[in-house]
Amino acid sequence: MRYRPVNLGRWVLWGGTAVLLAVLPLVFTASATITLLSQMCTFIIFALAYNMLLGQGGMLSFGHAVYSGLGSYFAVHALNLIAKGSLALPVTLLPLVGGVAGVLFGVLFGYVTTRRAGTTFAMISLGIGEMVFACSLMFPGFFGGEGGITTNRVVGRPFLGVTYGPGVQVYYLIAIWLMLCMAAMFAWTQTPLGRMANAVRDNPERAEFIGYDPNMVRFLTLVISSFFAGVSGGLATINFEIVTAENVSALRSGGVLFATFIGGVGFFVGPIVGGIIFIYCVVSLSLFTKAWLLYLGLFFVGMVLYAPGGIASLVAMHVPVLRARLMHLLWRPYAAAAAAGLVLLAGIVTAVEVTYHYSLEGNINPQTSLAGIAFSVTDAAPWLAALALLAAGGASFAWAWRGVRRAWDAIMLQLQERAG
Amino acid sequence: MSTPAIELREVHKRFGKTQIINGVDLAVAQGERHAIIGPNGAGKSTLFNLISGRYPLTSGSILLNGEDVTGLQAFQINRKGLSRSFQVTNIFQRLSVFENIRCAVLWSLGYRYSFWHRLGGLKDANRRAEEVMERIGLAKRRNVPAGTLTYAEQRALEIGITIAGGASVILLDEPTAGMSRTETGHVVELVRTITEGKTLVMVEHDMGVVFGLADRISVLVYGEVLATGAPEEIRANPAVQEAYLGALHKETNHAGGSHA
Amino acid sequence: MEFFLISLLNGISYGLLLFMLSAGLTLIFSLMGVLNFAHASFYMLGAYFAYQTSLYIGFWPALAIAPILVGAFGMAVERFGLRTVHKHGHVAELLLTFGLAYLIEEAVHLIWGRSSVEYKIPPDLDGPLFILYTTSFPMYRGFMMLIAVSMLVSLWLLLTRTRIGLVIQAALTHPQTVEALGHNVPRVFMLVFGGGAALAGLAGVIGGNAFVTEPGMAALVGPVVFVVVVVGGMGSLAGAFIASLLIGCLQTFAVALDWSLAGLLERFGVIVASSSPFYAVAKLTLAQTAPVLPYLLMVLILIFRPKGLMGTREG
Numbered sequence: 001m002r003y004r005p006v007n008l009g010r011w012v013l014w015g016g017t018a019v020l021l022a023v024l025p026l027v028f029t030a031s032a033t034i035t036l037l038s039q040m041c042t043f044i045i046f047a048l049a050y051n052m053l054l055g056q057g058g059m060l061s062f063g064h065a066v067y068s069g070l071g072s073y074f075a076v077h078a079l080n081l082i083a084k085g086s087l088a089l090p091v092t093l094l095p096l097v098g099g100v101a102g103v104l105f106g107v108l109f110g111y112v113t114t115r116r117a118g119t120t121f122a123m124i125s126l127g128i129g130e131m132v133f134a135c136s137l138m139f140p141g142f143f144g145g146e147g148g149i150t151t152n153r154v155v156g157r158p159f160l161g162v163t164y165g166p167g168v169q170v171y172y173l174i175a176i177w178l179m180l181c182m183a184a185m186f187a188w189t190q191t192p193l194g195r196m197a198n199a200v201r202d203n204p205e206r207a208e209f210i211g212y213d214p215n216m217v218r219f220l221t222l223v224i225s226s227f228f229a230g231v232s233g234g235l236a237t238i239n240f241e242i243v244t245a246e247n248v249s250a251l252r253s254g255g256v257l258f259a260t261f262i263g264g265v266g267f268f269v270g271p272i273v274g275g276i277i278f279i280y281c282v283v284s285l286s287l288f289t290k291a292w293l294l295y296l297g298l299f300f301v302g303m304v305l306y307a308p309g310g311i312a313s314l315v316a317m318h319v320p321v322l323r324a325r326l327m328h329l330l331w332r333p334y335a336a337a338a339a340a341g342l343v344l345l346a347g348i349v350t351a352v353e354v355t356y357h358y359s360l361e362g363n364i365n366p367q368t369s370l371a372g373i374a375f376s377v378t379d380a381a382p383w384l385a386a387l388a389l390l391a392a393g394g395a396s397f398a399w400a401w402r403g404v405r406r407a408w409d410a411i412m413l414q415l416q417e418r419a420g
Numbered sequence: 421m422s423t424p425a426i427e428l429r430e431v432h433k434r435f436g437k438t439q440i441i442n443g444v445d446l447a448v449a450q451g452e453r454h455a456i457i458g459p460n461g462a463g464k465s466t467l468f469n470l471i472s473g474r475y476p477l478t479s480g481s482i483l484l485n486g487e488d489v490t491g492l493q494a495f496q497i498n499r500k501g502l503s504r505s506f507q508v509t510n511i512f513q514r515l516s517v518f519e520n521i522r523c524a525v526l527w528s529l530g531y532r533y534s535f536w537h538r539l540g541g542l543k544d545a546n547r548r549a550e551e552v553m554e555r556i557g558l559a560k561r562r563n564v565p566a567g568t569l570t571y572a573e574q575r576a577l578e579i580g581i582t583i584a585g586g587a588s589v590i591l592l593d594e595p596t597a598g599m600s601r602t603e604t605g606h607v608v609e610l611v612r613t614i615t616e617g618k619t620l621v622m623v624e625h626d627m628g629v630v631f632g633l634a635d636r637i638s639v640l641v642y643g644e645v646l647a648t649g650a651p652e653e654i655r656a657n658p659a660v661q662e663a664y665l666g667a668l669h670k671e672t673n674h675a676g677g678s679h680a
Numbered sequence: 681m682e683f684f685l686i687s688l689l690n691g692i693s694y695g696l697l698l699f700m701l702s703a704g705l706t707l708i709f710s711l712m713g714v715l716n717f718a719h720a721s722f723y724m725l726g727a728y729f730a731y732q733t734s735l736y737i738g739f740w741p742a743l744a745i746a747p748i749l750v751g752a753f754g755m756a757v758e759r760f761g762l763r764t765v766h767k768h769g770h771v772a773e774l775l776l777t778f779g780l781a782y783l784i785e786e787a788v789h790l791i792w793g794r795s796s797v798e799y800k801i802p803p804d805l806d807g808p809l810f811i812l813y814t815t816s817f818p819m820y821r822g823f824m825m826l827i828a829v830s831m832l833v834s835l836w837l838l839l840t841r842t843r844i845g846l847v848i849q850a851a852l853t854h855p856q857t858v859e860a861l862g863h864n865v866p867r868v869f870m871l872v873f874g875g876g877a878a879l880a881g882l883a884g885v886i887g888g889n890a891f892v893t894e895p896g897m898a899a900l901v902g903p904v905v906f907v908v909v910v911v912g913g914m915g916s917l918a919g920a921f922i923a924s925l926l927i928g929c930l931q932t933f934a935v936a937l938d939w940s941l942a943g944l945l946e947r948f949g950v951i952v953a954s955s956s957p958f959y960a961v962a963k964l965t966l967a968q969t970a971p972v973l974p975y976l977l978m979v980l981i982l983i984f985r986p987k988g989l990m991g992t993r994e995g
Contacts, residue, residue, distance in 0.1 A: 211527030
């Protein structure tokens with residue numbers, strides 16, 4: 001695990017991030033985009049919290065949405081109490097309610113789940129997640145049944161003129177919480193507990209023999225992680241003003257796993273990258289195609305098979321190459337692979353979209369269009385085109401990939417020689 | 421007669437139906453360097469696992485500095501001042517050499533499960549880790565991930581992690597396993613210096629190391645202590661010679677020795 | 681009495697179905713250390729393949745063909761998927777099967793749509809098997825139990841009486857030794873994974889038309905199968921058997937019972953007011969809590985007997 005911030009570089013990085021966050025809504029002014037940015041920032045907190053468990057602690061959980069979702073529920077009830085005047089809490093601090101709720105349930109469920117590790121922990125987390133989800137339908141008073149619980153964030157006294165009515169105000173609130181949480185979670189990785197979480201991940205038995213109870217380390221990691229997950233849930237409540245059973249569902253838990261893994265669990269920025277990509281797919285890609293989850297699934301499986309370190313690790317892989325000024329060896333093979341990859345991608349997309357349209361409306365309305373080209377799914381043409389693209393793309397990509405492999409072999413050889 | 425550092429009383433260990441340790445009584449004095457030798461399968465590693473809390477006893481008791489630690493968990497025993505190394509290198513592969521050692525000092529310096537201290541600012545922990553790193557000769561490999569070290573370097577790190585916490589009783593499980601003559605020599609010197617003033621219990625097969633380092637030796641055969649005493653006594657003991665003769669002879673004739 | 685017997689029979693047939701699924705899962709886990717998250721997806725595929733096949737050539741051929749198709753698919757997954765990630769450890773394998781579960785569900789959406797399909801019980805098997813007091817016990821349920829039991833007996837015979845079975849049994853506890861003895865362990869893995877998938881597919885063939893065949897069926901039964909495996913003890917077939925029947929009966933009985941805590945207290949003259957904070961819990965009927973019961977059982981087992989009822993192998 002490489003966390004090597006150089007001091008000046010660290011200030012530049014964090015400062016730059018803060019500036020970027022501040023400037024984004026000035027560049028992307030459409031309200032839909034601002035909501036998207038808000039959603040991304042909220043989700044990034046969740047993903048970073050999740051990576052505390054997975055990347056730092058080596059604990060794979062299939063039920064982390066329990067903590068963020070329950071945080072959302074507690075926050076929404078608190079918000080409604082604020083609206084009624086029974087709770088004197090500024091909306092700005094509402095995410096803390098979510099955080100505290102997360103901690104409470106982290107302690108409660110963590111006691112049961114962290115006594116086992118590895119695969120068993122994963123399964124238990126799944127079971128607890130399903131249990132909470134099933135409970136959400138049993139207690140409509142708290143969970144609001146099918147419709148969930150709605151709220152209004154424009155309540156309480158305005159804080160320095162800020163009412164959180166306009167989306168951009170919500171965005172800045174979330175951005176500030178994001179900076180605070182990111183700083184806190186990063187700082188945690190540089191504490192004794194954070195480092196021991198790494199040690200327990202690598203070798204729980206050895207950790208015992210240097211005086212640490214691995215279960216306690218895992219338990220505390222889970223509790224701290226569930227705090228931040230709860231904060232994320234509280235922010236989601238403010239952003240969407242509705243909380244439903246979906247917030248504690250297996251889909252949410254699966255989503256954060258997808259996102260964190262795609263980004264890269266071995267790097268602090270991994271979940272950030274993964275979070276951005278994932279929310280973009282969920283929100284924007286789903287507008288273009290019904291098959292967005294299929295594409296995401298294919299991408300995920302592809303990463304598991306060929307790049308289990310995630311996007312962050314793919315980027316990090318090139319750092320020594322850049323340093324040794326050997327990048328020029330990669331341009332051509334990458335370009336070839338990219339071109340072939342595009343053909344293959346076109347083939348996959350065509351095949352999927354044509355099949356989707358056929359199965360959904362093939363009998364009623366066979367006419368549709370893809371990338372501006374109109375066709376009918378009952379003709380042979382689109383199917384043959386898909387097949388041709390797949391075949392051509394597949395073959396050329398396999399060939400281009402060999403070129404990439406050869407280039408990397410040459411680079412590895414050179415790097416080894418230079419290392420002496 | 422002060423309290424022994426480690427005392428084993430009537431220790432038995434059974435795995436299923438197999439009796440591995442068959443009634444062991446042993447006392448190691450404070451500051452003593454004690455070696456446990458015996459043929460393979462005698463139960464030496466099992467004994468270590470029992471003392472350090474890795475396995476529970478079937479019956480009997482173990483006392484550490486006079487305190488009964490039978491049935492305690494491994495981390496509890498460690499906190500009471502006993503530390504052990506492993507025969508199969510057991511380090512934190514993804515952490516750097518420095519981080520490995522720093523982790524080993526954290527508990528003993530009282531940092532426990534703190535998430536409010538900044539690691540970089542822990543002067544005592546960092547200083548101690550640097551000291552240990554120097555001692556085991558890995559200062560040049562400070563930031564290398566432990567998983568990529570050479571075998572001998574990993575064994576040195578293994579020992580480093582074991583002693584970093586400042587435990588008063590140290591158990592070393594075959595510290596020179598798989599090493600060349602020169603590497604063995606280095607390790608012996610290292611062990612000699614770092615166990616000054618501490619109690620050492622060592623499992624070893626290399627008789628040269630044993631006879632060079634140990635104050636007293638116990639011979640373990642089929643889960644029982646055949647004999648305990650000073651090196652010369654053990655060497656001259658006829659029962660030991662009979663049970664272990666071939667091995668002793670083989671081990672002390674290093675160069676060009678034939679293997680049976 | 682009638683209610684008890686009918687529910688018991690229904691519970692056992694559901695439990696046997698669960699066991700068909702958890703047996704395959706346990707075998708794969710014990711042998712390969714892989715927790716097949718997509719196991720319930722194989723169940724779903726079995727149902728859909730059977731549906732599609734039976735449209736063309738009827739139910740009985742489908743009964744044989746669908747599990748074979750699923751088994752072949754399983755072998756392909758092992759050969760091209762699991763084998764590639766095996767070197768990255770168990771977490772990577774688990775993540776692969778996790779992603780695969782999503783992919784399979786999306787593929788089903790793609791091909792058969794998002795709503796349920798009309799996978800029907802064949803007319804020869806539709807009807808009462810016998811009448812107990814006033815309720816008729818469907819023939820199809822009996823058929824399900826018959827198939828399940830015969831499949832499991834064959835599995836047991838395979839494991840204990842054939843050479844490949846011996847190798848599998850040995851590899852269950854000592855895979856490295858088996859490989860050191862020269863057996864083609866990767867091929868054994870592929871066969872076991874494919875076999876487990878086929879077993880799940882068969883469960884889908886007979887379960888899909890008894891219950892609903894829809895894209896969400898994997899997500900409905902999947903977690904329950906995991907609970908069965910955790911409760912029974914990871915790596916224990918006997919434990920999985922007991923846990924399957926236990927949970928099968930538990931859910932079947934609970935779903936039919938309208939008892940609630942409030943109702944019970946009422947018998948003793950204690951009325952729980954609707955304004956009291958416990959009202960929400962007290963007025964819950966057992967039927968309403970049925971979905972949660974397996975998970976509650978799992979939590980209890982984890983607290984009091986973490987290895988499971990008969991666990992042998994830690995995750």
